[in-house]
Amino acid sequence: MLRLANFWAPALLGLWVVSATQTSVSVALHKRVATVATVRKHAEASKSSVQHKMAYFGTIQVGNPPQEFSVVFDTGSGNLIVPGSDCSSDACTSHRRFDHRKSDGINAINCDGSNVSHGMLADEITITFGTGKITGQCFTDSICVGAACSKGNFISSLDESYTPFATFSFDGVLGLALDSMAQSNEFSVMSRFHGAGVLAQPLFSVFLSDSDEEKSEITFGAIKEEHMASELYWVNVVGDAGYWQVEIQDIYLGDKAQKLCQGCRVAVDTGTSELAGPSDIIARLEGLLGSGHDCSNLDSLPHLGFAVRGPNGKPKILSLSPKDYTSEGSFGGCNLSLMNLDVPPPKGPLFVFGIPFLQKYFTVYDHENSRVWSLVSSTDRDTVEASPCSSDEWEGLLAARYEGSPQSLTLAWTEDSCEESLGSISRGCQSLPNGGFGEISAPLLEHGESEGTQPSKVSAPAMTLNLINASLGSGLLSLPWAAAGSSLLVAAGVTLLVLVLNAVTNIILVAAAERQHVFDLGGLMGRLPGKWARLLRWAFDCSIWCSVGLALLGYFVVIADAFDPVAELAGLPSTVKKKASVFVGMLLVIPLCLMDPEYLAFSSTLSVAANVYLVLLITSIFTFQSEVTSHHSFCWLGAGPGIITMGSALMQSMIFQMCTMPMYEVLEDRSVRRFSICLAISFAFVFFLFTTLCLMGLSLYGDGVSSNILNNLPPDVSGDVARVGVGLSVIAIYPIYLESMVAPLRHAEERAWRHRQPLMLPSPRDSVVFDDAVPRGTSGDLEAEPSRSSTSWMSDRLLKVRVKVFQLHAKLPMRPSHFAAVAIILGSAAGGCVVTHLGLCNILNGASQVAAMVGWAPGFAGLFLLGWDQRCWQLLMVLLIVFSSMMSMVGMMHVGCNKRGTYRAVARVSRTDVERGVVFPADSLRYRDNFVNSLNCMWESS
Known part of the structure; x- marks a missing residue:
């Protein structure tokens, strides 16, 4: 007996020690x-x-x-x-x-x-x-x-x-x-x-509790019965990729099977704030459910159920009430908490159950046996009893993340990433908070695009057209005038150099923006290291507003000249023609600037077509020698200060670095390589167009060509069509440049929207720094901010937006970015009524932009934001900054010299003058500026 006791005592002690250490x-x-x-x-x-x-x-x-x-x-x-x-x-x-x-x-x-x-x-x-x-x-x-x-x-x-x-x-x-x-x-x-x-x-x-009164928790090693409102129901995990996921048999609305998704898989994701599923099924569910915008029919909506196959083959239904699958929108309306997630076979189709499901169902994950179960939490007992099905059928399971991985069920509180762990899948990688961010090797679900919550994406062809369009501003109309003072071949060489330089600097900025995930120039400069980053951010924002403001003013100068034939046909007196043209242009510009980028692709196509028509018209006039025009000599090769003027005019047309990042942000499937291809195609087309226009313009009008070549066109129908078409093309370009001015404000606005705080100007934070802390009493599950110009937002009732500007509080009846856009349009239109000389405006703007947009912004980004520390690269960036600064100073000095020249506008021959038989001297359409007179021509055309 003693020997038996000596044997069992250590064994029992060992068992007690082991059980004591398990917890x-x-x-x-x-x-x-x-x-x-x-x-x-x-x-x-x-x-x-x-x-x-x-x-x-x-x-x-x-x-x-x-x-x-x-x-x-x-x-x-x-x-x-x-x-x-x-x-x-x-x-x-x-x-x-x-x-x-x-x-x-x-x-x-x-x-x-x-x-x-x-x-x-x-x-x-x-x-x-x-x-x-x-x-x-x-x-x-x-x-x-x-x-x-x-x-x-x-x-x-x-x-x-x-x-x-x-x-x-x-x-x-x-x-x-x-x-x-x-x-x-x-x-x-x-x-x-x-x-x-x-x-x-x-x-x-x-x-997970949806109430601040009850504690949410995760428990390891045990199941807390106080969270259970029914018996557990086990479901085996399917797939072998590591996600917690199970198979569903069908979808139910009320007690009726819909035969929508037989054989689909479902995953439970604690980081997804909505329910996700195949886009075609989600679209059908939205149509079948049809919640009213004002929640008026919420009580009449059916329960949404998912039939899950259990171990014994019998289906169990996971049910969600209308309150579970709808959410209150930012403006008080009802939204379906459904998003798109398209996972192709064999891993899909796949549904993902997010926060709405997890706040109703208590879920357990058996790591050893690769199975999962779910049951209604104690807080939802009443909801279950009230549902059309028996309490049995509400029991269910949790399921896994996105990739159809057998043996896996996945939950993820994802905050932001999503692409990698799912391999080839991922429509709607939802947010994982920090660790669940899409998984270290398996990405998490991210929110699929929902209408009215995000700016629409722009395809690569549309982006190419937009890039061409951005290059065809008012600067194009001054190029023949600028080429007259630099000689044609030199002008072509300068054009090629400017295009290459702008292409490289645009790609540098886009690469830095992609790496930093900041898509406005001021915000990107705010990423620079050191205490000067914030100051630089404001300096670049101010530079953008000044340079783009001048460009927009020049656009209204073009609009005033372009719509002059329309004003003549309307019989308006000469004293109001210009103001009337500017007013009509303003009415057309305002709605375009409030549209999403996807709708601008059509206007960009028209804009490019109008500019091509202008070049073809001048080529046609040159080819068929009208009676009014004749060939004039011009310089093929020469040297003089006009080269600087040509460079400034080209820079005015080609510098759109401030617009590049907002444009890149909405590129479909965006990548630096994809954007670079679009940029290369667009610049090749622009080079051909620019050089052709200079050749034809100089051949027709010689060195007396106007700084706005529209003024040289004949006063007939073909000329009027070209003028009006170019005016419309400038209107189409206007929103692209305006967006670069309001993008920092829009980003600050989105921050304020997320946190239900007043919009503070100047912003106390960087453009993408968000405070995730949610003050007590505010809603935790905030709706995404509305698109910057989404039509769904515009259809919602307007609310007053709180704004705090330099410690002064105010309320605006519309989004501040929209308010700023309208104010900028009104300001540039007013300037367009006063300014008359387009060439001076263009070269002044071009010279002032070179240092900031071509030198400092891409130079600093290349030095500090790309992570490239090779000495050769750093030296190139320093040289870029120095070179652009020198060119900007020289260009500004040259503007001063030109101002002392003979700047008088060319008298455009109107239709009325022709009908009255007014005769103009042969040199009335020709004048020379100082930089043209200073040209040392070595090869002149005969």
């Missing part, structure tokens, strides 16, 4: 607003749009002694990522950083889990998301979630892109997907906890 822990989750950034198309997947939704996160400890971090518990990713102390980017320094030097027993490893070879450095890993990337190194150290601790592998970042990571109010992400989603089993926290035996059960459960 369950709960971590409170805090609810904050998360930002969801745009995700580009990846393989077969479509893109998503920016939204600002809810995210839940809690705290963990890493290292010994423990260092605390706030993380998103993300079932859509598999690794633990925290900012590292060696990371100096803004995204890291704004959060708590893990200092490996202060942790005892830490071990650096390679990111495949292997040990670092003697004498070698540990490797690094770069994880690319749809909206940013992280580069990090891998360590093994203690990881604690509450009282549950184990050694495990994790990633400590060395660099994080500003967007999206700087926008998070939490520090990192703890991935809770199945092991196949992690770098290796050692990187899976659940796998390490299970292997170390620290949890009572190898599972975790998630309870």
Whole structure:
């Protein structure tokens, strides 16, 4: 007996010790607003749009002694990522950083889990998301979630892109997907906890409350029965990619099966603020459900159910009430919480259940058996009993993230990224708060585009037309005049040089904008390091307003001249013709400037056609020798100060760097390479058009050509059509340039919208820095801000927007960016009624823009924002800054010289004068400016 006691005593003691060390822990989750950034198309997947939704996160400890971090518990990713102390980017320094030097027993490893070879450095890993990337190194150290601790592998970042990571109010992400989603089993926290035996059960459960009165939490190792309103119902995970996902049999409206999605899969994503599904099915559901804009029919809407196949083959229905699948819009109306997610077979079709589902259903994830279950939470017991189906049928399951991965079910609080972990899928990568951001190796769902919430995307052909259109402003009309003082061949060479220089600088700015995820020039300059960044941002914003303001003024000068034939036909007296033309142009410009970019592609096509018609008309006049015109001699090759004038005139036409980034922002499937191709095609066309116009213009009118070549056109129908067409083309260009002026204001406006705060001018923050903290009492699940000009926003009732300008409070009856747009149009129209000499306006504007737009902006961006530290590259950027500054000074000085010349407008021969038989002297259409007289011509045409 004694021998038996001696045998059992140690065994029982061992069992007691093991059971004493096994535990369950709960971590409170805090609810904050998360930002969801745009995700580009990846393989077969479509893109998503920016939204600002809810995210839940809690705290963990890493290292010994423990260092605390706030993380998103993300079932859509598999690794633990925290900012590292060696990371100096803004995204890291704004959060708590893990200092490996202060942790005892830490071990650096390679990111495949292997040990670092003697004498070698540990490797690094770069994880690319749809909206940013992280580069990090891998360590093994203690990881604690509450009282549950184990050694495990994790990633400590060395660099994080500003967007999206700087926008998070939490520090990192703890991935809770199945092991196949992690770098290796050692990187899976659940796998390490299970292997170390620290949890009572190898599972975790998630309870999300939609009330501030009740605590949301994630529990490891146990299931809290107080959150249960019914029995658990297990469903096996399908797929092998590591996501928590299950198969659904059909969709129900009320108690009727719709036969909409038989054999689809469904995933539960704690970072998705809406329900996501195939776009064709979502469209049909929206039509069948049809919630009223004012919520008037909310009580009559049916329950939305998803039939899930259980282990015994019997279907169970996961049901959502109308209150669950609708949300209140920013203007008080009702919106369906449905977004598009197109995942092709065999991984799709796929639905994703987000916050509306998780706030109703308590979900449990069995890591060991790859199964998931869900049941109605205790707070929704009444909702279930009131539903048309039995309480049994409301039990369900949770499902997984996007990629149809067998054996996986995924939940993800995604905040911003989304592209990588899902491989080829991803329409609507939803927001993951910090760690769930799209997963370290598996991206999260992002919000699919919803009508009226984001500016529409522009296709590559439309972008090419817009780029051509941006180059065909009032500067085009002054090119023959400028070429008269530089000689034709030199003018062609200067044109080529200016085009190449502007192409390179535009690409530099676009590359920097893509890397920093800032899409206005002032905001991009605000990213520069050092204390001068904010000052530079304001300096560039002011420069943009001045230079673009001059360009817009010049456009109204062109409009006044172009619509003169219309005013003549209307019989208006000469004293009001110009003002009437400007007024008509203003009425046409205002609605165009409030449209989305996609609607400008048609106007851009008309604009390009009008300019091509102008060149063809001049070519036709040259070819068929009308009686009124005759050939004039001009200089083929020469040298003189007119070269500077030609460069300034070209710069005025070709400098649209301030517009490039807002245009690039809305490019469909945007990438620097895609934009560069569009730019190259457009500039090749522009070079041909410019040189042809100069050749024909000089051949016809010689060195006395007007600074606005419209004034040289014959007073017949063909000439009037060209004038009116060019006037309309300038109107089409106007919105492209105006957007560069209002883009900083629009971005500041979007920040204020997200946080329900007054719009503050000047802005206290950078253009894309958002405060995620949601003050108590405000809505956590904020609707995305309206599109800058979406028609759906315009159809909503107007609200008064609070504005704070230099500490003065005011309310505007419309969006401040729209208000500013109208004010700019009125100001430039007023200037257009006064200014008469287009050439002087153009060369003044062109010379003033060279330093800021061609030199300083791309030079500083290339030096500090691209991450290229090669000495040769840095030297080139410095030379660009110096060269452009010198050219700008020389150009401005030359403007002063020209002002002392004979600047008198060419008298345009009107139709009335011709009918009256008025005869003009042969030289009445010819005059010379000082820079033309100074030309030293070496080869003159005969």
